[in-house]
Amino acid sequence: MTQRISGPAAEPLTLAEAKDFLRLTDPSTDALVGALLSAARRTIESATGRVLMTQSWRLVRDAWPASGLFLLP
Numbered sequence: 001m002t003q004r005i006s007g008p009a010a011e012p013l014t015l016a017e018a019k020d021f022l023r024l025t026d027p028s029t030d031a032l033v034g035a036l037l038s039a040a041r042r043t044i045e046s047a048t049g050r051v052l053m054t055q056s057w058r059l060v061r062d063a064w065p066a067s068g069l070f071l072l073p
Helices: 017-020 027-048
Strands: 002-006 056-059
Touching: 017 027
Parallel strands: none
Antiparallel strands: 002 056
16 A cells, blocks of 8 residues: 655745746736646646655555565555
């Protein structure tokens, strides 16, 4: 079983970078853009099976494999 202990401390893009790229100046869009950044990162991580930002994970196994090797997801 694999468990995420802690997620990323930040997103790959800052809110300011995303708003600048989208040419948004209204502060009322901050929450929406922030939520979209997070959703985009999670979607890409799910589709590729890779994490984009540093995260902590725990791998739990019921028994030691006969080969002595663990294949990490």
